[in-house]
Amino acid sequence: MPKVSAEYTRARRAEIVTAARAVFARQGFAGTSMNDLVEATGMSMGALYRYFPSKEDLVVAVADGRDGTVDGEFDAQEPAAELVSRLLTYVSDGPEGATHARLVAQIWADAGLKPALARMVRTRHAALRDHLAARIAARPATGGPTKTDPADLAEFLLAAMIGYASLVATDHEFDRERFRDVADVIMSALS
Amino acid sequence: MPKVSAEYTRARRAEIVTAARAVFARQGFAGTSMNDLVEATGMSMGALYRYFPSKEDLVVAVADGRDGTVDGEFDAQEPAAELVSRLLTYVSDGPEGATHARLVAQIWADAGLKPALARMVRTRHAALRDHLAARIAARPATGGPTKTDPADLAEFLLAAMIGYASLVATDHEFDRERFRDVADVIMSALS
């Protein structure tokens, strides 16, 4: 297999990342061996290391999945409430959701230990926060004076999303609908 | 001098947990070997295994530290705002704070993978949430009608605390004072 199209390469990488994401979510980063990934992808060790020079690179690639974006782009028109709702849904609906929730928890934990991952996570988080802040600022005025800086509120709401994922990841039973409602009420009341 | 006192045993365990907590926070659970703990505690391998039958037990013990309690008890009189503030301070002030923040992130991540840890974490979380809900409910009425169930609000606020710890753990730079302010405003506005 010589010269291979860039498209092929991209697809191959994506294939690996997708398979790895599932295994990582189930077993955690540390609990997943490269051999597990060989089995999960059906590829060989050599193939894996051709696309990702180290396990950590693969972890970063998995963590670098779209969060809050659709095809890598934010929807500039999406109302703040819908965005928040979408983010919550992302980590809570069905078995897929729990899977993703565990992954999110893993990522934030590892980001505290691996600088490369921390950099990536910080960048993504900042982008999402700024987007959310902009959407919050764009809400129709509720008459009363704005009570908090939209940026601060966005930061707070995103922190709550992270915590929400952690709770979901531990099979914590709580009313997810109500959690969403609280977020809505907060946005209504504070902006 | 045959049997050692129960007191001695308890102290010994605490000693191990304290040393382990520091190492775990620095290197993560998976990144810490039993040998690292032998070095950190100055004890022998056998001693460690006498007090904790497995590494996971130690992880659970470390995770089972005080969260929001003082000497194992909640202060029934503490105002909600102060409690929240205290929780935030716990993971943000000084190097100690960052250490604790990383540990919190580790715990929530691992809880998503290890049932034993999940059980423990859920129990603690529920207790703290109920306490916070009670303190919120005890706030002097602000005149207007209560907008959310104190329990839901408490859940939401605690989720934000968890997310806050994750952010701090990645050295995310943001204004911690403002984060606290947002929490205050929310409590004022919604209860």
Add this chain to the structure above:
Amino acid sequence: MPKVSAEYTRARRAEIVTAARAVFARQGFAGTSMNDLVEATGMSMGALYRYFPSKEDLVVAVADGRDGTVDGEFDAQEPAAELVSRLLTYVSDGPEGATHARLVAQIWADAGLKPALARMVRTRHAALRDHLAARIAARPATGGPTKTDPADLAEFLLAAMIGYASLVATDHEFDRERFRDVADVIMSALS
């Protein structure tokens, strides 16, 4: 197995070194895996690494065998010719000899690449050379004037020993008796 006598430890190390020496001689340093050594010693991987923190350390230990010494000491009375003869015999007699010859060649090759090994080898070589020089100087005068510095002659003779081992290692067929004779004649003629 707690506290174990220093004697026991020494014996264990020696056991490993002896087994490793044989395997190394047969397969070369690079051609020998740690697993090969596990099999050869009958010990576990963990045991091996307890006594030698790395493969290279083991290589150095093997190379650090006695060369030209008896129980770690040179025989101060041994005539030069006998010493040379003994050294030659060491690498040429029987299957044992060929084994040792290959090992010597391995050591000198690796010493060119690994500083730690080079240091050890240089020290040993210098000691042997000085001893041989002293024994040469102690020869009864042959009447004629000394033609070369004994130290230089010793260096030359030892170089020839090394080359001799290399030749033997490749199953080079040549008359080992005559080689020895040449060495004798040289010593007679030049000192």
Add this chain to the structure above:
Amino acid sequence: MPKVSAEYTRARRAEIVTAARAVFARQGFAGTSMNDLVEATGMSMGALYRYFPSKEDLVVAVADGRDGTVDGEFDAQEPAAELVSRLLTYVSDGPEGATHARLVAQIWADAGLKPALARMVRTRHAALRDHLAARIAARPATGGPTKTDPADLAEFLLAAMIGYASLVATDHEFDRERFRDVADVIMSALS
């Protein structure tokens, strides 16, 4: 431009061998990966394997460099002393010399393990020894009776050359001029 000329092929091989020799000398045979050679030659993996079917073949080709010959031929007129001097210079002068010395040590070590290499090395060695023996025999008589068979002396001197290379390879500090002098004196005294 279908078939490439034999000349081109030969040049390509030579190019590879030259690059490989340098890398092998620096890192040893075992310490050099095929990838290292890909980098060193600037060729592709496939190209390398087209010219040399395996790594060992490459090792043999590298070892099969000129030793004591000029353009593949011995100079039939060269005096013995000059030949010896030339051989010594080959492995001792400048950084080039040390490089070559390490390579020589590598070759003799590997020859003890790989029959294919051993065969090649034995053949070359025998040719050189016979040539040297002939040049020694051609020396003007020194008056006294010949004390040793020129062939035996040649063997001994070559063994010393090999040892000399090993010593140089380990950065052994010794007076190379004197080493040469000893060789001269020996030839004078014994032939």
Add this chain to the structure above:
DNA sequence: ACTTCCGGGACTACCCGTTAAT
């Protein structure tokens, strides 16, 4: 027709949590 370079999968040195012998 010739080169490229992807892919395979066994293998490497080393480390781990844990047990058991002293």
Add this chain to the structure above:
DNA sequence: ATTAACGGGTAGTCCCGGAAGT
């Protein structure tokens, strides 16, 4: 209560075959 020992597991590398361009 100490520590030697266990033995399977770890991330990552190796040499090389063979399919896919040019």
